[in-house]
Amino acid sequence: MLKIWSMKQQQQKSDAASGQSKKKKVTAAQLRVQKDLSELSLGTTMTTHFPNPDDILNFTLTLTPDEGLYKSGIFTFTFAISQNFPHEPPKVKCKEKIYHPNIDLEGNVCLNILREDWKPVLNLNAVIVGLQFLFLEPNAQDPLNKDAANDLQQDRDRFRRNVRSAMGGGSVRGESFDRVMK
Amino acid sequence: MQPEALAPAMNGEGTDRPRWKYMDRILSRPGGYTDEDYDPDTPANNIEAAKILVIGAGGLGCEILKNFALSGFKNIDVIDMDTIDVSNLNRQFLFRQKDVGKSKASVAAEFVMKRVPGCKINAHICKIQDMDEDYYMQFTIVVCGLDSIEARRWMNATLVGMVDMENPDSLKPLIDGGTEGFKGQSRVIFPTMTSCIECQLDMHAPRAAVPLCTLATIPRQPQHCIEWAHIIKWDEERKDIQLDTDDPEHITWLYQTALARAQEFGIAGVTYSMTQGVVKNIIPAIASTNAIIAASCCNEAFKIVTSSAPFLGNPEQNNYMLYTGDSGVYTYTFEHQKKDDCPVCGNLPKDLPVNPQSTLGELVESFAERPESQLKKPNMRTEEKTLFYSAPESLRQQTEGNLKRKLGEMLVDGEEVAVSDPAFTIDFRYKIRFS
Numbered sequence: 375m376l377k378i379w380s381m382k383q384q385q386q387k388s389d390a391a392s393g394q395s396k397k398k399k400v401t402a403a404q405l406r407v408q409k410d411l412s413e414l415s416l417g418t419t420m421t422t423h424f425p426n427p428d429d430i431l432n433f434t435l436t437l438t439p440d441e442g443l444y445k446s447g448i449f450t451f452t453f454a455i456s457q458n459f460p461h462e463p464p465k466v467k468c469k470e471k472i473y474h475p476n477i478d479l480e481g482n483v484c485l486n487i488l489r490e491d492w493k494p495v496l497n498l499n500a501v502i503v504g505l506q507f508l509f510l511e512p513n514a515q516d517p518l519n520k521d522a523a524n525d526l527q528q529d530r531d532r533f534r535r536n537v538r539s540a541m542g543g544g545s546v547r548g549e550s551f552d553r554v555m556k
Numbered sequence: 557m558q559p560e561a562l563a564p565a566m567n568g569e570g571t572d573r574p575r576w577k578y579m580d581r582i583l584s585r586p587g588g589y590t591d592e593d594y595d596p597d598t599p600a601n602n603i604e605a606a607k608i609l610v611i612g613a614g615g616l617g618c619e620i621l622k623n624f625a626l627s628g629f630k631n632i633d634v635i636d637m638d639t640i641d642v643s644n645l646n647r648q649f650l651f652r653q654k655d656v657g658k659s660k661a662s663v664a665a666e667f668v669m670k671r672v673p674g675c676k677i678n679a680h681i682c683k684i685q686d687m688d689e690d691y692y693m694q695f696t697i698v699v700c701g702l703d704s705i706e707a708r709r710w711m712n713a714t715l716v717g718m719v720d721m722e723n724p725d726s727l728k729p730l731i732d733g734g735t736e737g738f739k740g741q742s743r744v745i746f747p748t749m750t751s752c753i754e755c756q757l758d759m760h761a762p763r764a765a766v767p768l769c770t771l772a773t774i775p776r777q778p779q780h781c782i783e784w785a786h787i788i789k790w791d792e793e794r795k796d797i798q799l800d801t802d803d804p805e806h807i808t809w810l811y812q813t814a815l816a817r818a819q820e821f822g823i824a825g826v827t828y829s830m831t832q833g834v835v836k837n838i839i840p841a842i843a844s845t846n847a848i849i850a851a852s853c854c855n856e857a858f859k860i861v862t863s864s865a866p867f868l869g870n871p872e873q874n875n876y877m878l879y880t881g882d883s884g885v886y887t888y889t890f891e892h893q894k895k896d897d898c899p900v901c902g903n904l905p906k907d908l909p910v911n912p913q914s915t916l917g918e919l920v921e922s923f924a925e926r927p928e929s930q931l932k933k934p935n936m937r938t939e940e941k942t943l944f945y946s947a948p949e950s951l952r953q954q955t956e957g958n959l960k961r962k963l964g965e966m967l968v969d970g971e972e973v974a975v976s977d978p979a980f981t982i983d984f985r986y987k988i989r990f991s
Contacts, residue, residue: 377863378870379724382749398939399717400974402709402754402899405983409976412935414948427942427954458706461757480791482768490765494758516769 403459407431410498420502431455434469437505438556443534444474444509447541447554451483451505453498463492464501470552473540475512475523479549483508484518521547575672576628582864589865599862600628606696606861607631611684611711613660614638615841616701616733618650619850621664625672627858633695635680635687636661647843684711689718693726697857700732701850705760708732712745712753713900719748729860733853736761736839738882740849743875743892744856744868747901750875751892754900759876759892763837778818778825782834785813801836810835848879897982905972908986912964916943919963923975931977931984938971947978964990 400408407430416422419440424433437449450469456462466488468474468481476484485504487496517523525533536546543553573580583599608629610620613636624632638660640651650667651660665677680687684707692698692714702708712730720726730745732753741759745752770776771784790799790810800806811831818826832838859867869875873891880886896902910919923931933946943966944958945951958966967973967988975984 378729378746378749378860379727381870382719382724382727382746383721385749399713399905399972400937400939400985402713404937404939405899405974405976408935408937408945408974409983411945411951412933412947412976413978416948422948422950424942424951424954427951428937428940430937430942430951456706457709461705461760461762476769478772478788480788482788482791484767484769484772486767488768490767492762492765516767518769518772520773 401457403455403457404430406460407455407498413497414499414502416502419506431457431459435502435505437509439506439509442510443512443537444541446556447472447509448556449509449554460494460496463488463496464498466501466505470554471550472554473519473522473536473546473549473551474508475514475517475519475526476508478518482518484516486516521549573628575626579628583862587864591863594863599864602861602863603628603858604630607633607694608857609692609695609698610634610701611698611707612636612701612703613650613664613679614644614701614703615647615843615846616735616850616853617660618648618664619846620699620701620733620854621650621668621677623850623854624857625668625675625677627854630675632665632675633678633680634661634665635682635684636664637681637683647841647846683707689714692718692728695728697860698728698730699853699857700730701853702732702734705757708753709757709900712747715745716747716752716901716904729857731853731856733849735841735845735849738842738845739878739880740845741876741878742849742852742856742868743877744860745875746869748904750869751894752898752901755895755898755902756876756892775817775821775823778814778823778827778830779834781814781818781821781823781826782810782831784817785810785831786835789813801832807832807835842881845879845881848881852877852879899983903982903985905985905987907989908973909989909991910963912962912967912990914963915959916961916963916966917959920944920959931975932979934975934977936973936975938967938973941966943973963988 411430419438421436422433423436424430432455433453435451435453437451439445439447449472452467452469454465466483468477468483471479483505485508487500487504512526514523514527525536540546540551541554543551545551580600584596586594586596606629608624608631610617610624610632613621613634617634617636621632621634636659640655640658640660640663642656645651645653650664655663659679659681661679661681665679669675669677698711698715700708700711715728715730718726718728727747730747731742732745733742734740743756766780766783771780772788775781775784807828811826811828814831815826818824856867859865866872868877868889874889876892877887877889894901920934923934935945935947936943942951942955944955969988969990971988973986973988975986
């Protein structure tokens, strides 16, 4: 053991570690989220909100698409990031009940990088771009809301009408949706 | 020592340590791998004096505790917050049917102490996060037999943070064992010196996940039906109840829900135990894998404590041994290199002398001027507080008020501040020193 220590002393460079401290250290997950937040490019259609600014692991993202079928809607997603980030993906849910082929009535989102294709090299920006893409290009191949996916596949006009009425707080096939219009 | 002086010890004659007769024989003389100045008395003394911390008293932990006790280690602490489940009994051999429901740490400690008199094991029924640095400082070596990446990362970061150049005892070798089915690894880490758990994070296989839409629409396997009940149906129907994977009623509900779905899609094979396995992400544990990995971990600890033979990471650089037993028996030992940008050991915090009367704004400006950083859009925080974030905009607005506040109000002496900036791939970490 003494030998190891003398190696450590040799390895020590003049500028390296300072003395110990009993104070809590910024966790690896916090450090990574801080980095990701510094690199976020939100554009004009997205804003973040931190209910407790000291807790950067829990926040909401508000998305207001300015084109596509969901234009003028306001959609809120909760982000819950665990201390296991980035080994585990963030948990993302849509707060409103919306009519969307890839989002179910409970707010679960079918986005590959939030589950099976998550890799630690991906960052929060990738997730946010992915969410944005879901509103520009809802896709019928990965349905979480089967009715909505069928509508989209069979009759794009009917799907468009359903999206508009659901966003206005109306109901589609007896299922009522939250009003999300600006 | 002359050969004739060695003879009685080698025969175990006149020794009151018959249990360790053969080990003493090996240790009491120099060998091909020992140092030139190897003193045959030291190893046994070192073993008696060493304080070992074993984290986890499960599959690996039972093996590790047994191995240490039978190698003559006398001071062992074990931490485990878990209780014994009936499904542990096939391989966690320190537990019996009557122990089901009791603490793993306590039962394991008592069992080993009974079988190996003179060995003292302190059991702690808690999370590792409940213990502070003073507690960890007392040990010679820390050995992990864990199934959680989160706990490993915490322990690793704690040990890296404890290294203090003024105090040789602050460097605690970390030996980490892990198994998954027929595969396993053991690795030795000298915190701040060699590649750490965080550097090696990509060595952990990610949890296999099935696309949510497959679960929701076209399940093909019984596991899909269980995941559907777990992830989608539970929230739909029992939103207000927090799922407890140890509650038999909850598992039964998931099982029945999954079974109904499986029948609807004509899928066979959903069982109660499969439900438990999928929901708790249980990977079948193999007793022999645990035994092999635990043996390797204890062997490394033994070599480090006694200096009797080279160990992983010294003098060779190889610090990682992987084992596969699913197609033949194979081990491979290699060097996992330290990462320069490792968030835990890559850039250790530097002392930053500041005046407690100066403001956070002044500190941010000084960062912009510091030659090594020249930060333009910094985000900075402590473990507890978000100090100032340049981005995203909402956090900037929430934190810009702090710029006028005095450092003395927001920070305590010795606290760590982490600074990130989009212009730099690495983060900067400073330890605040009030002057």
